[in-house]
Amino acid sequence: MKVRFWGVRGSFATPGPHYLRYGGNTPAVEITNDAGRRVLIDLGTGVTELAKQLMLGEFGEGRGTLPVLLTHTHLDHIQGLPFFTPFFIKGNKIQIHGAALTGLPLAAVLQNQLNGHYSPLYGLENLAAGVAVEAIEPGATSLSVEGFEVSAATLPHGGTWVLGFRFEADGKTLAYLSDVEYPVEGPTPEALALARGADLLIHDAMFSDAEYESRAGWGHSPVSSAISVAERSGVGKVALFHHSPDSTDAEIDTIVADARRRTSISLVAAAEGPAIEI
Amino acid sequence: MGYNRAEMQVTFWGVRGSYPVPGPDTVRYGGHTSCVEVRSDDGGCLIMDAGTGLRALGQKLAAEQAAHSAWHYHVVLSHVHWDHIQGLPFFQPAYMPGTRISIYALRAAADELQQVISGITRHEFFPVTLQAVPADFEFHEVLPGRQLSIDDFEIRPVALNHPFGAVGYRINADGTSLSYISDTAPFTGLLHKQHFLAGPEEASDDDRKVLAGMREGLVNTLRGCDTVIFDTQFLPEEFEKFPHWGHSTPDHALDLVKGLGIRRLVLYHHAPGHSDKVMDTIEDTYRRKGNDLGIQVVVARERMTLQVGQVTDPGVGP
Numbered sequence: 384m385k386v387r388f389w390g391v392r393g394s395f396a397t398p399g400p401h402y403l404r405y406g407g408n409t410p411a412v413e414i415t416n417d418a419g420r421r422v423l424i425d426l427g428t429g430v431t432e433l434a435k436q437l438m439l440g441e442f443g444e445g446r447g448t449l450p451v452l453l454t455h456t457h458l459d460h461i462q463g464l465p466f467f468t469p470f471f472i473k474g475n476k477i478q479i480h481g482a483a484l485t486g487l488p489l490a491a492v493l494q495n496q497l498n499g500h501y502s503p504l505y506g507l508e509n510l511a512a513g514v515a516v517e518a519i520e521p522g523a524t525s526l527s528v529e530g531f532e533v534s535a536a537t538l539p540h541g542g543t544w545v546l547g548f549r550f551e552a553d554g555k556t557l558a559y560l561s562d563v564e565y566p567v568e569g570p571t572p573e574a575l576a577l578a579r580g581a582d583l584l585i586h587d588a589m590f591s592d593a594e595y596e597s598r599a600g601w602g603h604s605p606v607s608s609a610i611s612v613a614e615r616s617g618v619g620k621v622a623l624f625h626h627s628p629d630s631t632d633a634e635i636d637t638i639v640a641d642a643r644r645r646t647s648i649s650l651v652a653a654a655e656g657p658a659i660e661i
Numbered sequence: 662m663g664y665n666r667a668e669m670q671v672t673f674w675g676v677r678g679s680y681p682v683p684g685p686d687t688v689r690y691g692g693h694t695s696c697v698e699v700r701s702d703d704g705g706c707l708i709m710d711a712g713t714g715l716r717a718l719g720q721k722l723a724a725e726q727a728a729h730s731a732w733h734y735h736v737v738l739s740h741v742h743w744d745h746i747q748g749l750p751f752f753q754p755a756y757m758p759g760t761r762i763s764i765y766a767l768r769a770a771a772d773e774l775q776q777v778i779s780g781i782t783r784h785e786f787f788p789v790t791l792q793a794v795p796a797d798f799e800f801h802e803v804l805p806g807r808q809l810s811i812d813d814f815e816i817r818p819v820a821l822n823h824p825f826g827a828v829g830y831r832i833n834a835d836g837t838s839l840s841y842i843s844d845t846a847p848f849t850g851l852l853h854k855q856h857f858l859a860g861p862e863e864a865s866d867d868d869r870k871v872l873a874g875m876r877e878g879l880v881n882t883l884r885g886c887d888t889v890i891f892d893t894q895f896l897p898e899e900f901e902k903f904p905h906w907g908h909s910t911p912d913h914a915l916d917l918v919k920g921l922g923i924r925r926l927v928l929y930h931h932a933p934g935h936s937d938k939v940m941d942t943i944e945d946t947y948r949r950k951g952n953d954l955g956i957q958v959v960v961a962r963e964r965m966t967l968q969v970g971q972v973t974d975p976g977v978g979p
Contacts, residue, residue: 394751395713395751396680396681396683396692396693397683398681398682398684398688398691398692398693399683399688399691399692400688402683403684403685403688406684407681407684407692408683408684428680428681428682428683431680431682431933456785457785457787457788458747458781458786458787461786462680462747463680465743466679466680484784485783485784485785487785492785492786495780495783495785495786496786499770499824499855500741500742500769500770500772500780500825501741501742501743501746501781502742503742503824503857503858503906503907504857505824506857509857509859511859541788542788543784543788602788628716655684
């Protein structure tokens with residue numbers, strides 16, 4: 384199983400010279416199994432770069448199949464949707480799995496995103512590939528995604544909640560827990576269950592512990608939460624994710640160096656770049 | 662006319678169209694979407710569009726605001742496609758008590774403007790709704806042809822040719838003038854309305870009349886303007902492929918502004934795929950084409966400030 388980070392930045396894209404090594408695109412992560420089956424998590428701006436690569440292959444000919452899992456629909460996790468060019472090619476099969484955060488169904492939320500005021504696409508129905516939206520019911524559940532064993536569970540995110548995911552394939556396990564803030568008593572059982580024994584845990588670490596003090600309640604984790612989940616779940620490696628738009632490359636370097644001193648678990652900060660073998 | 666102090670000045674906080682593009686290929690021209698700050702001689706401030714460039718502008722303004730109180734910002738929108746509004750929820754002064762924010766936008770459909778703007782911070786999209794932030798918001802409907810006065814700016818809105826409708830603005834202040842023309846397709850070919858275009862659509866005779874009227878309105882608005890910022894997203898070969906996407910080329914812009922006594926044309930709303938290298942080529946090509954027409958062509962770059970008005974500006978771009 385391989386993972387490729389196309390977008391690792393939280394909340395807001397960060398172009399500019401101080402964000403080149405970790406990358407400035409908002410969340411988009413591609414997971415590929417050994418047989419070449421892929422699944423995409425989140426549709427942040429990072430998907431615009433993935434799209435360019437996909438269009439060179441079967442997606443450019445309308446023969447691509449892609450399951451997409453959405454943690455939630457805050458803008459930084461869906462803002463790449465209108466620019467994901469495989470949607471524009473008839474024949475591609477793209478299925479979006481996600482949950483409704485409010486009473487509004489997921490398809491209606493995405494429809495609002497593409498309404499004529501906000502987008503020249505005027506609605507999901509104008510994406511030539513068509514978009515199949517699969518609702519995920521809140522609560523721990525398993526999903527059918529070809530080539531992977533996938534389970535999903537809800538995680539607290541400020542005043543709302545998101546989905547976390549666990550992927551198993553080729554004897555390896557990856558957990559994706561982004562946009563999560565635990566109660567003061569610590570990580571929730573759902574989070575620990577998703578991460579249990581994972582070879583790689585991708586975890587929200589938007590803030591350093593010092594920054595977090597003034598940002599409690601914003602729905603994001605301090606680095607210590609990522610470490611805590613990693614240690615309590617016995618993961619092989621943890622990738623800090625959803626970096627603050629105010630963290631420059633140098634600041635992320637510092638966050639990583641500090642974090643490494645506090646745990647014996649292998650730890651990196653997620654960065655845009657080539658695929659990584661798990 | 663101003664004399665030795667700068668007259669109006671304009672600073673570019675986001676110059677990109679469609680979506681923000683981080684990465685090594687956009688470092689010099691910038692990757693943030695549309696947002697421009699306009700300042701008059703005595704400190705009046707207009708914010709033209711609220712794309713992702715607005716976040717950094719907001720951080721600057723919040724730092725200035727900390728020393729004062731009861732600030733009033735004027736955010737003037739060309740239209741409400743995402744690339745022109747997505748910075749708004751990240752505008753730091755909105756979270757400071759005492760801030761007033763007036764939003765000016767074209768009413769492009771029967772929906773109330775307030776509803777449309779509030780729609781971008783629905784709970785599905787953003788944790789904090791516009792109604793819940795400390796700042797007071799006011800909404801002002803813009804009508805092409807109906808002049809607005811904001812602080813010491815006299816502003817004339819003009820209709821543009823863009824999906825669902827967009828509006829450009831000529832801004833007069835300090836005895837000089839600046840125009841902000843984004844987003845627009847050229848005024849030949851097709852007329853954008855309020856439905857999806859899968860491909861180019863043939864213009865009817867009525868459409869052609871509307872387009873000719875739009876063009877005339879824009880030409881009359883721009884005549885004699887010092888500096889014109891123009892949506893020039895596409896290169897000609899790209900426009901050939903996407904003539905129905907609602908954007909122009911630098912050639913369209915030059916063709917429209919030539920002979921109108923315009924001193925300077927600023928190329929703006931760059932395609933997300935145009936790397937710094939491509940932008941260098943565009944600058945080179947169109948500077949020369951501009952010279953032939955007696956128009957100074959400048960390519961917008963993030964954080965670039967231009968003085969508007971001929972008296973104090975030697976006419977050198979950065």
